[in-house]
Amino acid sequence: MSTFPRSYPMSGGDDQHSYVNNSSYQIAAINSVGEKTRQWIIEKLDLPLNSDLGTFRIADYGCSTGPNTFHVVQGIIDAVKFKQLEDNNEKSLLPLEFQVFFNDQPNNDFNTLFRTQPLSSELEYFSAGVPGSFHGQVLPRNTVHIGHTSYTTHWLSNVPENVDDKNSPAWNKNYIQCNNSIEEVTKSYKVQFAKDMKLFLEARAEEIVPGGLMIVLGQCLPDGVPLFKTYQGILVDTIGDCLVDMAKSGLTSEENIGLFTIPAYFPQFSELKTEIEKNRSFTIETMESVRHPMEDIPLSNHFLISMFRAILSTIIKEHFGEDVIDELFERVAKKLAKYPIDFTKCEKNVTYFILLKRK
Secondary structure (H helix, E strand, C coil): CCCCCCCCCCCCCCCCCCCCCHHHHHHHHHCCCCHHHHHHHHCCCCCCCCHCCCCEEEEECCCCCCCCHHHHHHHHHHHHHHHHHHHCCCCCCCCCCCEEEEEEECCHHHHHHCCCCHHHHHHHCCEEEECCCCCCCCCCCEEEEEEECCCCCCCCCCCCCCCCCCCCCCCCCCCCCCCCCCCHHHHHHHHHHHHHHHHHHHHHHHHHEEEEEEEEEEEEEECCCCCEEEEHHHHHHHHHHHHHHHCCCCCCCHHHHHHHCEEECCHHHHHCCCCCCCCEEEEEEEEEEECCCCCCCCCHHHHHHHHHHHHHHHHHHHHHHHHHHHHHHHHHHHHHHHCCCCHHHCCCCCEEEEEEEEE
C-alpha cells in the first residue's frame, strides 16, 4: 500500500504564482518528446489491443495540477488508438475504453486538477484521482498498461539523515539544497536517491502488467558536473542566500535555515542508469538524452523566479511560514537584477527520456 512521506506538492490554484500558470518549461520538454513517445508506444507496446483486453489503463505519477498531465495522457491515448488500428489492419473493432489514474501526493490540489480538465477528455477516458506517494504502491497489481512520469523522480521521500545535524560531517550548513559542494552531503543524498528509486521501480513493477510500458522524462546532471555549476543550482543557491539575508534582518533565523534542506536530488546520468538497471522487472528499451527546447535560451529573471516559486513555495511555507514568501522572492528578484546569471558560463543539465518495458 502507499506510504505517506513528507509531502510538498507544487503550488495549487490557478493564480499568477500557481504551477498551472508557471510550468511551461516542463511542457516544452514534454512536447519535444511527443513524437518519440508515440513511436516507442507503437513499436514496443506488446498487448492485445482488442475487446479481450477490456479497459486500457494509464497512470500519470506525480501529475500535479495540470495542464501538462492532460496533454501527456491525450498523446498516449492517441498513440494506442493508432496502434490498435495498425495491429488489426483497420478492421472494425469495438473502440477501447480508457481509464486514467492521476496520481500525486495527498495534499496535491486535485480540485484544481479536475476543475481545469478539458471537457473533451470526458469523451476520451474515465478519470480517477489517486492520492499517495509514488515511492510506494498506489494501485492494485497488474492494473496499468502504460505508466508515465515527468520531472518527478528527483524528488525524494525524505531529506537524508544527518544533513540537518550540525554535529554531522554531512551537515548541509546554510545550503538549502544538495548542490554537490559538500562531499558528505552528496553521499547522503545519493543513498536516499538509490533507496527511493528502488521503491519507485518496485512499486511500478507491481502495478504495470507484463508487456506494459513505463515512460520517464526528467532532468539529471551530466557525468562530472556539480549542480552548483548549472543555472538551476545557482538560482536555488541564490534563494538560500536571500534567506540568510532575511535572517540578518531578523525575518527568520540562521538556525532555522540550518534545519531546512529541499528533499530533491539530481543524479548524474550514469548514476541514474545504474539505479534503473538494478531493477530486474523491466527491460530498458531506451535511455537517452534529448534536447530541451529552451536549453540554449537565456531565460528571463521573471521566468526563472515564477517557475521556482511555483515549485518551491509549498515547502518554504511549511518551514518558514507563509509570510516570508513575497519578501523572499522580491529579494531574489533584486539580487538577480544586480547579479544576473551568466548562462554562457553555466553547465547544462541533461534532459533524459527513458522507456521501460515490464517483463
